[in-house]
Amino acid sequence: MTLPVGFAVTLDRRVRVVDGGKALLGGFPTRLLSLTPRARPLLTGRTVRVTGRASAVLADRLLETGMANPVLAELPPPGEDARWTYVIPVRDRPEELDRLLASIGIGHPVVVVDDASLRPSDIADVAAKHGARLVPLAVNVGPGGARNAGLRLVETPFVVFADSDIVLPEETVPALLRHFADPRVAMAVPRIAGLRTGGAEGWLGRYEDTRSSLDLGGDPAAVRPGTPVAWASTACVVARVDALGDGFDAAMRVGEDVDLGWRVLERGLRIRYEPSVVAWHEHRTRFGDWFTRKAVYGTGAHPLAVRHPEYIAPAILAPWSTALVVALLAQRRWSVPAAAAVYAGTTLRIARKLDRAEHPVRLAAWLTANGTVSALSQAGNLLTRHWWPLTAAGCAVSSRVRRAAAVAALTDIAFEYRKDNARLDLPRFAVARRLDDLAYGAGVWLSAARGRSPAALLPRLVRRTRRRP
Structure with a gap:
């Protein structure tokens, strides 16, 4: 699988050009990458544009080592069939679901999976209002199981998983789809930013605005363990359906998104983090909810250690x-x-x-x-x-x-x-x-x-x- 003509990458801001342009220093892990006399002219400033096999090999090498990131604005379309389906797991959040579906608009299939809500009629009413397909579950199976239930009904090449407390700007999904011009990309995620709500201006809301557990920072990156962006949340993610295999591990109630991403990476595929586009997230701002959620995130550590012992070390x-x-x-x-x-x-x-x-x-x-x-x-x-x-x-x-x-x-x-x-x-x-x-x-x-x-x-x-x- 090679990068297509027109694909462009630019060196990561932490990469240094040394020895008069003969080598690059950086990446994850940090290394010195010597450029052959044939490769040096392919680097124009800090950018490599794919025009043939040699430039495709160099650009791919820079992506693989974490030394460069795709130039989103210059990426070619992902292919002829870029249709996608939204899959939204929800439990007892009809107002939030209504807000998300309104932001999505029309034009793409939507599957709402009701994960055994206490008031299922409220969820059904909202789904019907927006013309979404409803999948009601009689037993609560958790976010991974609910997403899998929706994934089984997807008939498009791409799926967009979005949690009910997300609001999606119109440009987010089309922008993320551009990353799939790289045939090895299996998933792409936006930056998760705080949604402006009544509680967002409180002290916890303002803290979450800059230190949310879901916010992976302002630098584009390849998602992989041992790097600054070691995992990606599926609060909002665009994925190639044929790259997801059996989907999420339904036995995991926490960390199921991290597990899925790491399994995708183990198959030699890529996940891109693109902070130039966002998905708005309603952060928890009441102290009890906020503190409990932070602790819940921590409880995913042991299940991940069992499945991925080489990735989970705290240092x-x-x-x-x-x-x-x-x-x-x-x-x-x-x-x-x-x-x-x-x-x-x-x-x-x-x-x-x-x-x-x-x-x-x-x-x-x-x-x-x-x-x-x-x-x-x-x-x-x-x-x-x-x-x-x-x-x-x-x-x-x-x-x-x-x-x-x-x-x-x-x-x-x-x-x-x-x-x-x-x-x-x-x-x-x-x-x-x-x-x-x-x-x-x-x-x-x-x-x-x-x-x-x-x-x-x-x-x-x-x-x-x-x-x-």
């Missing part, structure tokens, strides 16, 4: 970065010198591998610095999010743990607040951020306890990061 560290982090956490007189020695040794080791580059030590220092920041960030997340019960216990008996926890929490708040450009004052953002981590971490521990396994809590130590599918 992925190399031996050198583990040694550096442990040295700093020890907070001894020797900690900083030991960490500096690890840093210097790693830089020299990487530099030897980059001996073909013009400035190997400079590039190696940059790579080591990035790895250090990533390792410290992951260690901080362990302390404040995934392992917070252990951190709390440690704080009761150790001043070193208290200092480490305080530094991790404050650094995280400062970094995230600046990055997100939050519409919320810093004190309330800090409280919401810590409550978010508290709820999610509690859900992970509850999941591990139910499964009688610590698998979802264990970091993964790797000598080198394997290339993801």
Whole structure:
């Protein structure tokens, strides 16, 4: 399967052109990609346009390594038959369903799956009002099972899954369909943004506006484990029907969307995240609902660890970065010198591998610095999010743990607040951020306890990061 003529990709903003255009540095995992004399002219500025086999191979390689993303505006249409069907699972949300169906409009088949609502007549009335096909279920099967029930009725090449609390702008689905010009793309998802409702201006609503669990950020990306966009929600997703196999795992009530995406990736297909188009989502803004939902998300950790043990680790560290982090956490007189020695040794080791580059030590220092920041960030997340019960216990008996926890929490708040450009004052953002981590971490521990396994809590130590599918 090759990229069609007219397909264009542009280098990810984090990718550096080095050695006078002879190589690229970046991707996931970070690597140095040397460009052959034949390939260099194909990169115009930071863009590669497919005009033949050579440019198609280069563009595909850049996509596969996470070094480039498609230029949405220049992608050719996905093919002659780009028809789609909406599948909407719902339970007891007639007003939200009515709002979603109104945003969809007419012109495409719609299947509404009523997942055993307590007042099924309300759902039936809304579906009839908008001319949607209704599939009533007598027993509640959860979101995955409900989507599967609708998927079995789809007769178009594409399906759009949308939750009932979503509102879809007119341009979202057509824009996402353009990604399917790449024959390896199986799914495409938009950015999930907060819908302006009455509760959206409260402090939790404003926090969710920038830190929603469903919002994957402002950078386009390939969805794959071990990268900044490791998973994708199916709150709104466009998918190629023939790429979904048997659909969702109906046994999973939480994390079924993550599981489906990872199974798709394991078959060598691609999932694209496109933040230039959005789907509006009504976030939970009442504290009890919000806190409970965050904890529920965490309970998906153990089922995912059973199905995808290589992807679910809360941190992925190399031996050198583990040694550096442990040295700093020890907070001894020797900690900083030991960490500096690890840093210097790693830089020299990487530099030897980059001996073909013009400035190997400079590039190696940059790579080591990035790895250090990533390792410290992951260690901080362990302390404040995934392992917070252990951190709390440690704080009761150790001043070193208290200092480490305080530094991790404050650094995280400062970094995230600046990055997100939050519409919320810093004190309330800090409280919401810590409550978010508290709820999610509690859900992970509850999941591990139910499964009688610590698998979802264990970091993964790797000598080198394997290339993801």
